[in-house]
Amino acid sequence: xxxxxxxxxxxxxxxxxxxxxxxxSRSRTKYSLEIAHEIVIQFHSLYIFYITLPAYERLNLxxxxxxxxxxxxxxxxxxxxxxxxxxxxxVKNNEVVDRKTEYLFLDLFVAQKVRNILILEATRYxxxxxxxxxxxxxxxxxxxxxxxxxTDPSSTGTNKMIFNGAIPLYSLDLLNx
Numbered sequence: 001x002x003x004x005x006x007x008x009x010x011x012x013x014x015x016x017x018x019x020x021x022x023x024x025s026r027s028r029t030k031y032s033l034e035i036a037h038e039i040v041i042q043f044h045s046l047y048i049f050y051i052t053l054p055a056y057e058r059l060n061l062x063x064x065x066x067x068x069x070x071x072x073x074x075x076x077x078x079x080x081x082x083x084x085x086x087x088x089x090x091v092k093n094n095e096v097v098d099r100k101t102e103y104l105f106l107d108l109f110v111a112q113k114v115r116n117i118l119i120l121e122a123t124r125y126x127x128x129x130x131x132x133x134x135x136x137x138x139x140x141x142x143x144x145x146x147x148x149x150x151t152d153p154s155s156t157g158t159n160k161m162i163f164n165g166a167i168p169l170y171s172l173d174l175l176n177x
Contacts, residue, residue, distance in 0.1 A: 002056075003105070006081060009087035012023050013048060013069060014113070020047040020175070021114035021136075023107060025126045028046040028058050029154050035146055037168075038117070040064045043175055048051055050114050052106045053079065058121075069113070104128045114161040116142040116177060118169065122157025135162045142177060144169045 020043070024032055036059040040049065044066035051061070052071045061068070068085040073092070080088040091109050095101060107128055110118060117136050122129040122145075137143050145166040148155020162168045169175070
């Protein structure tokens, strides 16, 4: 797959070591929203948060403190002026792919740039997030997953990832790595 990358902002931020990629499924709940906000507030001085634009918007992080690197596709690059981030990265895929593959591509780009990842929610249909978790675990990264109720469909994927070896984020203190 061929792609082009364009940067807007502080490229030196890419050299920073304490990085956390944040991932969430399309069907986020109030619980994951609360946890995401708490993590950004509590750890904004420790981490640089890498996140795709769709996840950034779904988690409503626009008015939170923190250093963000936001990953865009070509279609949404124009939105960067309204997003509070230190670095914007446009990843343009030069091949025609469906939207789900495009999102996987953006998520994989994030996963290549970070040292730790957090998957807040994933349904049993969130195959992209399962791929990201497996990819990051194979690279030796810390893969944190937010555990959830076994009756909650938005927790099925993260609970399965925890069963398969991801670190359950049972306390925010675990992010002090």
